[in-house]
Amino acid sequence: PFAERGALPAPSGDAPTARVLDIEEAPRQALAVELREGHLFVFLPPVADLDLAIELIHAVEGAAGAIGIPVVLEGYSLPGDPRIHTLSVTPDPGVIEVNVAPSATWEQLRETTSTLYEQARQTRLTTEKFDVDGTHIGTGGGNHFTLGGATAADSPVLRRPDLLRSLITYWQHHPALSYVFAGRFIGPTSQAPRVDEGRFETLYELEIAFAEMERVARESGPDGAAPSWIVDRLLRHLLTDLVGNTHRSEFCIDKLFSPDSERGRLGLLELRGFEMPPHPQMALVQALLVRALVARFWQEPYAAPLVRWGPRLHDRFLLPAFAAADLRDVIGELNEWLSREAPSGAPVALFDESWVDPFLEFRFPRLGEMDVSGVRLELRGAIEPWHVLGEEAASGGTTRYVDSSVERVQVAASGLVEGRHVVTCNGIPVPLTASGSGSLGTGQSGLGGGPGTFVAGVRYRAWAPWSALHPTIGVHSPLVFDLVDRWNNRSLGGFTYHVVHPGGRAYADYPVNAVAAQSRRAARFHRHGHTSGVVDTSTWPSLESLLGPPGTEFPCTLDLRRFSPGNPPPRDTDAAAG
Structure with a gap:
């Protein structure tokens, strides 16, 4: 090469x-x-x-x-x-995979992307799908970005190895970059796991690798760049999935500078944590964000200690409020750098926050909203990692299923009176947490929120396949949300959310278009069905049983699987106020 x-x-x-x-x-x-x-x-x-x-x-x-x-x-x-x-x-399972030619300029990339989407449309191919229940999802195909140069020697990742370190560190600091643009299948056993998902000691080893990169760069000469093969050897065994597959990782360096083969020394870095968006302008926004961050880190390398997110990674950043707030920070930092780099007095072309609104609405759709006694309640879809299960016998060999039976939603409330209002789901208080101030372009409570907005996640068993975790736990649908008045021990109102159509499996075919899908989603949200009469708050579980030992593992999420009828949680006379 x-x-x-x-x-x-x-x-x-x-x-x-x-x-x-x-x-x-x-x-x-x-x-x-x-x-x-x-x-x-x-x-x-x-x-x-x-x-x-x-x-x-x-x-x-x-x-x-x-x-x-x-x-x-x-x-x-x-x-x-x-x-x-x-x-x-x-041809790929379920999708048609298209590998396009490299683009050296923004004009080339825009022309290629727009032409590809238009040609696919004329061939009756689409970049979106709809589930039977009306859920709007991507095709499942990837929209991976490959960064490199016109030749292997021109690759910016090889010329400046610190650029690779900057990208890995920045993505690790901002989980929204890993989750907002990805598909439904995320987590440690997905096709593009984050570097801090799975093996807990990876960050520790990665910090040692980064330190070695710096040491070798200092000893390499005045240019201050570590040899390309050293970068490959230092990071190859860390940028993998749980079983060591180097291709199934968020940052894939299989074709960067591998000594193993000629095709492995192309100076290419593949970013695999992106799904094919439904519209060409959304695809271009993704590319623009990546290109802008590469330009920023080329000018200002990003080096900072890695963050031990621990359970907070999935507890907070799988909810739309925290993911939107994190993405807002990314855009704010990018615009600040653009303003500094612009010549004095020259107009600055900033990255508009509203450009990512379609991604947030697509990734975290609004399921319904209502006002109850001056309190605004909103329900949005959230992200739930689906883990690969253990091997099981099947015809012709063994197979490993994915546990997609658990789903997650986010409930947002604004206008609560402290000490009076409590939001419950199926009779259990949800652990409400204050969300970030301001919103990300939409001005809606569930996407970033504002002062006085509280959010919480709810994990629940959506359906019961024959092979899944905890097979003795039944389906929690429908989810009944109540706004409880602690002063009078009564429910002021609420809503009901059904996983499937309340009349059962009313649809035999998939929705034909987005309008039909939206009507099916709307049919599963009802502004009635809340608990009536007196609410016995003395039977509410304690805060410790809500969050699980030691009480702070998942402070933003209520997991209904912990409250199965056969395993009732310990009760406490003081109800959890959220």
Whole structure:
């Protein structure tokens, strides 16, 4: 990949006549030609040199033109080379995978993205899906970003290894970058786990690796860059998933500078924590954010101690309020850097916060809202990690299922009177926590909130598959939310949320469009069904039983699985006030 290359050879005249060689001198690659159904199928052999491969293709083209028979090329693809641009369309389980050519400018990237989406639409392909219950989701296909240069030697990640460290550290500091743009399948057993998900000692080892990068860079000379192979050896075994797969990680360096193979030394860094968004402008916003952060860290390397999030990682940042607040911090820091870099008196093109609103609404859809006695209640979808289960016997071998039976929602309340109002779900108080001040473009309580806004997450068993964690726990649907008046021990009102249509499985087919999907989602939220009569607050569980030992593990989330009928929690006369 680092070899000097001249211009590609221009097509010459007629191909030279083939020569008959002795068996000892003949090449070991064979060109297989077969006439089938009126087409000439040519099976290309593996060729390592692009110049020779082009000559071979030219010879095939000339021969096909001479005999007037259409040709279908098969076999091995042309060797990778920075002098050619490729676009590959590959069938993948459930999706069509398209690998586009690199873009050197923003105009090229915009043209490529817009054209790809339009061509897919005209081919009756889509970049979104709808569940039977109306949930709007992505296709499940990735929208991975590959960072590199026109050649391997031009790669900014190889020229400046500290850029890789800056990206890894910044993503670790801002979990919203890992969760807002990802698909539904996240967590330590997903296809793009964060560096701090899974093995708890990874951050400790990563800090040692970063220190070694600095030491080697200081000893390498005046340029202050560590050798590329050192960077690969230091980080390769840390940027993996739980079982050591280097390709299934949020930051994949398989093709950065691996000594193992030529295709592994392309100077490429792959960011895998992005899902295909439903609209081309959303895809461009993702790319713009990544490009802007790369430009920022090229000018100002980002080095800071790694954060031990622990349970807070999933307890807080899987909820829309905290994810939106974290994303707001990213945009604010980026705009501050843009303002500093702009020449004095020059207009500054800032990253508009409203550009990420579609991602927040798509990732955390509003399920319903209502006003109760001056208190605003809102229910939004949240993120729930689905873990891979243990191996089980299946026809033809073993299989590992994913536990998708648990889901999570966020309830937001504004206008609460301290000491009087308590929000409950299925009769259990939810541990409300103050959200960040302000909102992220939308001005809505569930996305960032404002002064006086409190949020909480609720985990619940949505359905009962035959293989899942805790099979003895039943389904918690419907979820009944009440606003309880502690002064009078009565429910002032509330709403009911159904996981499926309240009349049962009323739909046999998937929604045909977004309007039909929205109507199905609206049918599962009812502004009635709250608890009536006197509420016996003396039976409420204690705060310790709500949060679990030692009482602070998941302070923002109520897990209804801990309150199954067969395992009632300890009671306390003092109800949890949230």
